[in-house]
Amino acid sequence: MIPERMLEERAVQTHEGDFTITVVYSSLTHLYPGMGRYGIRVTTAEGRTLSEFFTNTYEYTPAMGLDAKTTVFHMADEWEEELSAKPFEMMEYFSNIHPRCLPAVEAVDVVVIQGSPRPDGNCGQIAKWIAEETVRFGGTVRVLYPDDMDIRPCIGCYQCYNSGFCTFADDMDEVFGQVQRCRVLAVCAPVYTCSVPGALKILIDRFLSYDAHRRVMGGGAAPHQAGLFFGVCGREGDENFAPLQEIAAGFFATAGIPLRGTAWADGMDRKQDVREVPDFADDVQVQVRRALEQTRASGSG
Ligand SMILES: Cc1cc2nc3c(=O)[nH]c(=O)nc-3n(C[C@H](O)[C@H](O)[C@H](O)COP(=O)(O)O)c2cc1C
Numbered sequence: 695m696i697p698e699r700m701l702e703e704r705a706v707q708t709h710e711g712d713f714t715i716t717v718v719y720s721s722l723t724h725l726y727p728g729m730g731r732y733g734i735r736v737t738t739a740e741g742r743t744l745s746e747f748f749t750n751t752y753e754y755t756p757a758m759g760l761d762a763k764t765t766v767f768h769m770a771d772e773w774e775e776e777l778s779a780k781p782f783e784m785m786e787y788f789s790n791i792h793p794r795c796l797p798a799v800e801a802v803d804v805v806v807i808q809g810s811p812r813p814d815g816n817c818g819q820i821a822k823w824i825a826e827e828t829v830r831f832g833g834t835v836r837v838l839y840p841d842d843m844d845i846r847p848c849i850g851c852y853q854c855y856n857s858g859f860c861t862f863a864d865d866m867d868e869v870f871g872q873v874q875r876c877r878v879l880a881v882c883a884p885v886y887t888c889s890v891p892g893a894l895k896i897l898i899d900r901f902l903s904y905d906a907h908r909r910v911m912g913g914g915a916a917p918h919q920a921g922l923f924f925g926v927c928g929r930e931g932d933e934n935f936a937p938l939q940e941i942a943a944g945f946f947a948t949a950g951i952p953l954r955g956t957a958w959a960d961g962m963d964r965k966q967d968v969r970e971v972p973d974f975a976d977d978v979q980v981q982v983r984r985a986l987e988q989t990r991a992s993g994s995g
Contacts, residue, residue, distance in 0.1 A: 695912055696720045698733070702767075704774055710781035712739040717770050722855060725909055726752065731856060732766035736773060736788065745788035748856035794859040796907075797867055801875035803833035803986065809883035809894030811841040816926045816959070816968035817882040820978055824880050824922075827979040831986050836872060840893035843869075847896045854903035858911030866900045870907070877989035878920050879951055880982065881942070884962075885927035888937045898941065901948045908950050920954040920985040921946040924978055928963035935960070954988065955981035 702717040714737045722729035733748040747769055749762045777784045806824050810817035821837050828835040843865040853861050860866060873879055883890045890898070923942035927934045935958045946953040957978055959971045968974060 696722065696731075696910060701732075702770070704770065706774055706777050708778060708781035710785065713737065713744070713777055713781075714739075715770055715774055715777070717766060722750065722910070725855070729855065730762070731910075732762045734766055734770045734773065736777070744785065745791060750852060750855045752852035752855065794857065794863070796871040796874060799868060799871040799875065802836045802872070803876060804828045804835040804878045804880060804982070805872050805876040806835065806837040807869075807879070807881045807894070807897065808837050808839050809881060809890055809897075811891055811893065813839065815884070816962055817884055817924075819968050820882040820924050820926070823975050823978045824882075824924075824982050827982040828878075828986065831983055833877075833986055838869060838872070840897040841891075843893075843897075845869075845893070845896050845900060848899040848902060854906035855910055858903070858907040860900060860903035862900075866897070866903075869897065870904050873904070873949065873951075876919065878922060878982065878985045879946075879949065880922040880924065880985075881945070882924040882926075883938060883941075885925065885929075885934055885938060890938065890941055898945050898948075901945065905948045905950070918989050919951045920989050921949070921951040922955045922981055922985055923953060924957050924959075926959045926962050926968055928961075930961045930964070932958060932960060954985050957981060 698718040698720050700716060701719050704715040706713040706715060716735045716737065718733045718735065720731045720733070722731055729750060729752050731748055731750040733746060735746045736744040738744060747766070749765050751762045754761050773784070804824065806821045808817050808821040812818060825835045825837060845865050846862045849861075851861060881894075883894055886892075889895065923938070923946070925935050925938045925942075939956070942953060942956065957974065959968050959974050962968065965971065
């Protein structure tokens with residue numbers, strides 16, 4: 695948990711009991727320049743937290759004419775007024791706000807994010823090689839298809855840095871639950887217009903809230919995990935993979951998982967079939983095995 699500085703404390707006495715409203719501030723400048731999080735917390739006389747509300751400085755665009763500090767003090771005024779006037783209703787209201795948590799998923803050793811919309815294309819084949827090798831190694835595997843999932847694009851609201859959760863509750867919760875508990879996260883992706891296919895890009899951007907979950911809430915990745923990224927493209931030449939190499943580095947940094955291996959197969963326009971690329975299956979499978987060995991040796995799983 696990140697350290698908090700108390701800005702103000704208000705005592706609220708009511709016929710339902712005494713409450714304290716505390717306004718707090720946490721600097722998040724270690725995450726982003728100038729980022730700070732304001733919060734209010736309502737506690738009972740026994741010190742039990744009834745409710746919390748957080749807002750951070752990155753939520754407010756220049757045109758909004760509002761800022762996090764003004765908002766949080768305004769909210770504290772409102773809560774104080776409401777709590778004094780109708781404490782029972784407010785306690786009811788607070789008790790109906792439930793904190794989010796990631797779903798309890800069945801943990802697997804290897805999670806594969808198959809980023810091509812073609813289920814049985816080249817990335818589909820790579821996912822199959824990864825799965826086969828994992829099973830050969832005695833491990834368990836789950837392949838996720840962003841194209842088949844209900845995942846809303848990130849809207850840049852930065853609210854994930856308040857609570858560690860995205861404002862959207864969709865299939866990403868399952869992805870996070872799965873990624874949080876795996877040893878190896880492998881991504882396979884084709885080059886699409888010097889980037890990755892849309893559904894995969896949407897999934898990648900949504901990992902911002904995973905970063906928030908890890909670094910604001912202290913949740914997220916297991917201590918020993920390994921990332922792998924495998925790419926294919928139509929044109930000839932490794933230079934076509936430059937954008938994917940940057941995306942892979944950025945993605946795994948956001949996920950907090952070290953990228954331990956990559957493999958690239960170019961020239962698919964001519965070859966069509968990744969199985970025609972000499973030694974590529976071996977290259978993929980050696981890396982999967984190595985990642986499984988590394989993560990086992992480091993005591994996870
Ligand atoms: C919309 C689209 C954009 C593409 N853009 C590129 C590109 O910029 N560079 C490239 O080398 N190949 C490009 N390709 C070719 C794919 O990377 C190639 O066909 C790949 O093998 C597809 O992978 P898959 O079989 O896993 O779907 C593009 C293909 C599509 C459908």
